[in-house]
Amino acid sequence: MAPCSRLLGIVAAALGLCASSEAAYKQKSPAFTYTSAATGLQLGGPSLAPEIRVAPDDLPGVIRAANDLAADFGRVLGVNGTVVVADWSATIAQKLPSRPIIIVGTVGKSSLIDGLVSSKKLDTAAIAKKWETFSYQVTATPWDGRDAVFVIAGSDLRGTVFGIYDVTEQIGVSPWHYWADVPPTKREYIWARNSSHTEGPPSIKFRGIFLNDEAPALTGWGKANFKQSQYGSAFVTEFYKHIFDLVLRLKGNYVWPAMWSSMFYLDDPKNGPAATEYGIFMGTSHHEPMARADKEQGRFLKGSWDWKSNKAGVQSFMDEGATRSKNWSTVYTLGMRGSGDAASATLSSSALEEIISWQQSSLTKALGKPLSEIPQAWVMYKEVPGYWSNGMKVSDDVTLLWSDDNRGNIRRIPTDAELRRAGGSGMYYHFDYVGDPRNYKWINTIQLQKTWEQMTLAHDSGNKNIWIANVGDLKALELPTAHFMALAWDRDSFSDPDSTRDWLKAWSGRQFGEAAAEAAASIMTTYGKLTARMKYEDLSRSPFAFSTANYDEADLNYKEWVDLLAKAQAVYDSLSADVQDSFFEIVLHPVLAGKTVFEIYSKVAISAVYAKEHRVSANQFTKDAAAAFTADQAITKRFHTLKNGKWNHFMDQTHLGYNNWQEPSSNSVPKGTSVSGSATNALMGVSIQAGSSAFPGSAKLTLSAVTPFDPPNIDRWIDVYIRDTGSFSYSITSNATFVSVTNARQTVSTSSGSTDIRSVVTVDWKAAPAGSSVVTLTITNLNQTGTTATVIVPVENLSVPSDFKGHVETDRTVSIEAEHFSKPASASEYVVVPDFGRTLSGVRLPPKFASQSPGKGPVLVYPFYTFTNSVDASVTVYLAPSENATPNSPNRYTISVDGGGLTTVQPVPATSGSSQPAGWADAVIRNAYVKASKVGKLAPGKHELKVYLLESTMVITKVVVDLGGVKSSLLGPPESGRAV
Ligand SMILES: *[C@@H]1O[C@H](CO)[C@@H](O)[C@H](O)[C@H]1NC(C)=O
Numbered sequence: 016m017a018p019c020s021r022l023l024g025i026v027a028a029a030l031g032l033c034a035s036s037e038a039a040y041k042q043k044s045p046a047f048t049y050t051s052a053a054t055g056l057q058l059g060g061p062s063l064a065p066e067i068r069v070a071p072d073d074l075p076g077v078i079r080a081a082n083d084l085a086a087d088f089g090r091v092l093g094v095n096g097t098v099v100v101a102d103w104s105a106t107i108a109q110k111l112p113s114r115p116i117i118i119v120g121t122v123g124k125s126s127l128i129d130g131l132v133s134s135k136k137l138d139t140a141a142i143a144k145k146w147e148t149f150s151y152q153v154t155a156t157p158w159d160g161r162d163a164v165f166v167i168a169g170s171d172l173r174g175t176v177f178g179i180y181d182v183t184e185q186i187g188v189s190p191w192h193y194w195a196d197v198p199p200t201k202r203e204y205i206w207a208r209n210s211s212h213t214e215g216p217p218s219i220k221f222r223g224i225f226l227n228d229e230a231p232a233l234t235g236w237g238k239a240n241f242k243q244s245q246y247g248s249a250f251v252t253e254f255y256k257h258i259f260d261l262v263l264r265l266k267g268n269y270v271w272p273a274m275w276s277s278m279f280y281l282d283d284p285k286n287g288p289a290a291t292e293y294g295i296f297m298g299t300s301h302h303e304p305m306a307r308a309d310k311e312q313g314r315f316l317k318g319s320w321d322w323k324s325n326k327a328g329v330q331s332f333m334d335e336g337a338t339r340s341k342n343w344s345t346v347y348t349l350g351m352r353g354s355g356d357a358a359s360a361t362l363s364s365s366a367l368e369e370i371i372s373w374q375q376s377s378l379t380k381a382l383g384k385p386l387s388e389i390p391q392a393w394v395m396y397k398e399v400p401g402y403w404s405n406g407m408k409v410s411d412d413v414t415l416l417w418s419d420d421n422r423g424n425i426r427r428i429p430t431d432a433e434l435r436r437a438g439g440s441g442m443y444y445h446f447d448y449v450g451d452p453r454n455y456k457w458i459n460t461i462q463l464q465k466t467w468e469q470m471t472l473a474h475d476s477g478n479k480n481i482w483i484a485n486v487g488d489l490k491a492l493e494l495p496t497a498h499f500m501a502l503a504w505d506r507d508s509f510s511d512p513d514s515t516r517d518w519l520k521a522w523s524g525r526q527f528g529e530a531a532a533e534a535a536a537s538i539m540t541t542y543g544k545l546t547a548r549m550k551y552e553d554l555s556r557s558p559f560a561f562s563t564a565n566y567d568e569a570d571l572n573y574k575e576w577v578d579l580l581a582k583a584q585a586v587y588d589s590l591s592a593d594v595q596d597s598f599f600e601i602v603l604h605p606v607l608a609g610k611t612v613f614e615i616y617s618k619v620a621i622s623a624v625y626a627k628e629h630r631v632s633a634n635q636f637t638k639d640a641a642a643a644f645t646a647d648q649a650i651t652k653r654f655h656t657l658k659n660g661k662w663n664h665f666m667d668q669t670h671l672g673y674n675n676w677q678e679p680s681s682n683s684v685p686k687g688t689s690v691s692g693s694a695t696n697a698l699m700g701v702s703i704q705a706g707s708s709a710f711p712g713s714a715k716l717t718l719s720a721v722t723p724f725d726p727p728n729i730d731r732w733i734d735v736y737i738r739d740t741g742s743f744s745y746s747i748t749s750n751a752t753f754v755s756v757t758n759a760r761q762t763v764s765t766s767s768g769s770t771d772i773r774s775v776v777t778v779d780w781k782a783a784p785a786g787s788s789v790v791t792l793t794i795t796n797l798n799q800t801g802t803t804a805t806v807i808v809p810v811e812n813l814s815v816p817s818d819f820k821g822h823v824e825t826d827r828t829v830s831i832e833a834e835h836f837s838k839p840a841s842a843s844e845y846v847v848v849p850d851f852g853r854t855l856s857g858v859r860l861p862p863k864f865a866s867q868s869p870g871k872g873p874v875l876v877y878p879f880y881t882f883t884n885s886v887d888a889s890v891t892v893y894l895a896p897s898e899n900a901t902p903n904s905p906n907r908y909t910i911s912v913d914g915g916g917l918t919t920v921q922p923v924p925a926t927s928g929s930s931q932p933a934g935w936a937d938a939v940i941r942n943a944y945v946k947a948s949k950v951g952k953l954a955p956g957k958h959e960l961k962v963y964l965l966e967s968t969m970v971i972t973k974v975v976v977d978l979g980g981v982k983s984s985l986l987g988p989p990e991s992g993r994a995v
């Protein structure tokens with residue numbers, strides 16, 4: 016079957032034709048085999064490891080990486096390779112050894128590579144003169160007396176280094192060998208196939224990570240493991256070697272160093288040269304221009320950090336940054352902000368123009384190079400874009416580094432005029448943040464599909480020169496970091512919207528073994544969905560975000576965590592001991608720790624509801640929440656004792672009990688609510704699903720109507736429970752044979768612990784009369800004569816015409832997941848992004864799709880059927896919290912019901928200057944914009960809702976038609992049943 020192309024995909028997916036086994040992520044074909052005999056060239060076997068030859072004239076960073084190649088063969092085979100530094104003539108003079116030979120080198124730098132090229136044994140035309148490109152292959156009879164060698168050739172320093180690490184990753188050494196303890200794959204044999212492999216240049220020129228907000232975790236860990244510098248920082252070269260190793264193995268080339276209490280270039284004088292030797296471009300963060308750390312200002316700046324009043328002092332400070340770094344690989348941050356990540360009170364656009372042009376002259380003087388050869392970035396962060404939009408002029412050589420809103424929503428895509436600038440544009444993106452509305456810096460809360468959606472938008476809109484991700488303390492963000500770097504290296508391999516799931520499966524296979532790959536990918540996909548509903552730090556808001564009353568939302572959400580943990584624990588238990596630690600660090604820990612936090616907040620919220628009903632089980636929920644708080648501490652300790660304490664301090668971050676944007680000084684939890692004293696009037700209590708009152712307060716309770724089209728996971732239930740100490744038996748009887756309940760006769764008792772029993776109402780639709788009927792359930796306390804509760808069950812045995820296909824009203828609500836459109840009505844270009852968002856998926860236009868006018872262009876069609884005669888219906892659209900990223904063309908959508916008038920909605924209001932739009936904080940916390948529009952009268956029968964997205968910078972996730980029945984919740988009503 017053909018793979019699901021983008022356009023075909025939607026139609027095929029709707030028809031169920033997309034085979035999920037199709038690999039949507041472009042995998043590379045394996046270059047190696049691991050059997051005792053194979054065709055190709057043997058590189059390793061029992062007691063046999065390759066000799067790695069590198070030319071003495073090659074770059075020091077290549078020779079360094081060649082040693083990693085030798086060591087990595089050792090990790091896999093158990094016997095190390097050896098590195099021989101030898102030039103071409105010495106190499107061809109040596110007819111032996113019989114050991115396998117790997118030649119590594121850089122085109123134009125390595126006499127070995129150039130020797131092979133000039134003797135026509137190697138063709139480097141496909142890589143030469145390209146940025147960061149490599150190839151590797153078996154080369155037959157490279158010289159007389161030698162049958163074959165394996166050659167890794169790079170176009171430049173990083174090209175060669177990436178070629179080396181690409182080979183080591185393929186044979187079985189993970190980029191995460193150090194940072195996440197991924198063990199090497201042990202192999203007896205390694206053979207190179209007779210095929211060649213070429214990669215590069217990368218999709219994004221400069222790509223990397225920012226270590227930020229690095230206390231307490233990374234800082235505490237650093238201090239425990241590295242000798243501190245004279246300035247008290249532990250971020251010395253021995254530390255950065257681990258960072259550079261990781262970044263290069265992820266095929267990155269760019270790092271912003273930790274900076275809140277450290278000074279990269281001074282904490283270890285070897286830091287700058289080491290980065291350069293490794294091949295890493297260093298930058299400094301958005302408010303640290305000219306390669307000087309913020310913390311250097313306090314020690315070395317004469318006068319204040321103010322251009323207006325202290326130009327000379329600021330200039331000499333900046334000059335020193337340029338001079339100091341002149342021999343090191345650097346992407347220079349230009350511009351200026353106020354002190355310490357704040358806007359400046361005195362800067363104007365014209366002052367900034369002057370600053371940047373002065374900085375450029377300082378750089379050309381210090382480096383002795385033309386501006387076009389000096390990488391420069393101006394970070395359009397927070398207030399900074401305001402200067403630019405005021406018409407500021409900035410040299411074309413500077414990359415405009417755009418930013419997200421700190422919560423993963425891109426604020427701006429470049430205009431065509433901006434794209435014509437030589438320096439191009441880039442994206443500064445957050446996986447971790449400290450600031451309004453709340454920090455998120457404990458563990459991973461990133462949904463990979465959202466990263467895919469936003470970063471493909473960034474790339475395809477032209478932000479290709481720089482990508483930098485704020486990865487906080489790095490550890491705990493392994494997965495989003497790996498995904499981001501893979502996208503930045505090769506965006507084309509992620510062209511399918513479901514490529515992330517396939518990438519995740521392949522990635523999981525490399526870290527945890529093939530047997531666990533599918534399950535790990537599925538677990539982390541669900542994890543991304545559950546954390547997309549709300550970040551941990553936001554959960555302490557009151558009232559609890561998930562509804563304890565409606566749609567069983569709080570219960571079902573927590574149950575998803577419980578199920579997810581069971582799955583993750585089962586995979587962990589199935590793994591061999593050597594893989595368990597890395598699986599724990601990347602998969603089991605976030606699931607376990609996340610479930611525990613959700614348990615605390617969910618159970619505290621539920622205890623309050625139960626206590627109002629005087630359910631004694633409220634006390635158990637309160638106890639459980641307190642036990643979960645203790646468990647949270649134990650989970651932290653477990654992390655800290657892994658690998659004999661290797662990762663001690665990494666979970667020092669407080670995360671429970673936030674009450675403003677800043678982290679609390681210690682973890683705390685609200686107390687659950689307990690029941691005390693005696694129940695006043697009855698031992699028996701009865702509650703119903705989504706009920707607003709309970710028995711004995713109300714003798715008669717009415718469930719919402721049951722229909723054949725109810726969402727499958729939402730039961731109509733009745734809870735019978737004890738309101739005090741004791742026990743009683745009860746029966747539930749129905750006055751109609753077509754309605755029955757589970758647990759119709761039971762005993763509840765405090766001593767047995769069975770204090771609450773749930774009965775689920777079921778309807779035999781074949782036996783039920785057509786249309787509306789009312790059924791009475793009578794709950795009788797068999798031990799207390801006269802204590803009976805009545806539950807009324809409205810039964811709506813409704814049907815739709817056989818030719819109707821679409822969603823059907825239940826309980827005055829029609830809820831539709833966005834991807835369940837009937838079909839594109841015109842030549843639609845809508846793309847379903849699987850696993851995106853809080854419930855099922857998202858739908859967007861492809862990036863760069865032209866802005867549309869209301870009611871024009873591609874349309875999503877949703878047929879639906881109603882029974883209620885509604886005079887005041889409304890349509891609610893659920894969208895991802897995307898910003899108005901297209902200049903002068905805000906996100907808008909148009910709806911129309913039954914071909915009636917068009918209603919156009921702009922979900923995100925315009926902003927003045929660079930401030931966040933009104934409603935932004937609420938939207939990012941809930942991870943959705945939810946906008947309702949009145950559509951007026953809707954007679955019972957068939958209808959058709961049309962939705963047009965007018966911008967490609969927005970994603971729709973759900974639509975809900977409200978006929979007066981929609982109840983409040985975080986995620987919206989669960990999807991209604993569908994006639995097919
Ligand atoms: C293999 O190389 C590693 C890394 O350089 C080193 O630690 C180890 O001792 C070497 N093993 C042997 C047997 O030489």
Ligand SMILES: *[C@@H]1O[C@H](CO)[C@@H](O)[C@H](O)[C@H]1NC(C)=O
Pocket residue numbers: 750751789790791
């Ligand atoms: C069951 O009770 C309801 C509500 O009192 C009543 O309308 C209905 O007719 C009863 N059904 C039967 C079969 O008695």
Ligand SMILES: *[C@@H]1O[C@H](CO)[C@@H](O)[C@H](O)[C@H]1NC(C)=O
Pocket residue numbers: 742743744797798
């Ligand atoms: C309650 O009633 C049930 C059913 O009649 C009976 O089996 C049970 O012994 C009674 N329990 C008490 C505590 O009276």
